[in-house]
Amino acid sequence: MGAGHGHRLFFHGHSAIHRARAHWKLVVLLVFMLTVVATPHHWYAVFGGYALVLVTLILVARVPLLYIARRMVVEVPFVVFALLMPFIATGPRIDVLGVSVSEPGLLAAGGFLAKATLGVVASLTLAATTEPVDVLRGLRTLRMPDQIVSIMSFMIRYLDVVTDELRRMVTGMRSRGCDPRSPRHWPMLARTLGALFIRSYERGERVHLAMLSRGYDGRMP
Secondary structure (H helix, E strand, C coil): CHHCCCCEEECCCCHHHHHCCCCHHHHHHHHHHHHHHHCCCCCCHHHHHHHHHHHHHHHCCHHHHHHHHHHHHHHHHHHHHHHHHHHCCCCCCCEEECCCHHHHHHHHHHHHHHHHHHHHHHHHHHHCCCCHHHHHHHHHHCCCCCHHHHHHHHHHHHHHHHHHHHHHHHHHHCCCCCCCCCHHHHHHHHHHHHHHHHHHHHHHHHHHHHHHCCCCCCCCC
């Protein structure tokens, strides 16, 4: 489950950070994120220090910076929201490149984007240096409720299964002349995603019944 389903984020290595206990890394990540969130948004020098710490950890772990950068696409929604803040916020207005924007909104957007970027990089660093199965063990060590850990375990285990099924469905759509990227065919794509949800839900029910028939009592053996 670790190597087979964690290959998209985990970077195989033998550094001290890779060998560190998962529950300690989770605690460090939590403390780091709480510190970042509590930092005032106009302390840009402090954010630069946080970024330097993360880059140092990535280099010590011998994870290529480009490996982390390519996976930061998950931050796109945060970037879009930050770009909208100067335009939708109220308060005194200033001109930036000939465009009138809210000064408080611009400052808040800068702090928000800095915190989001640090959070994403820190999370990706944890994922790149810790296999998913070790993360689950770390959560159990930290007394995370068994049901939450079980849900996360199944999510990791079946993520590739659902992704592969979606890929096959999209291939079938394209073979019938339907382009999922075209707005004209988005209704068909929406129906496909709905069918995928129903299939995934039904698969979950079958797996759960199979587990109960084998003596599952709410905790993973």
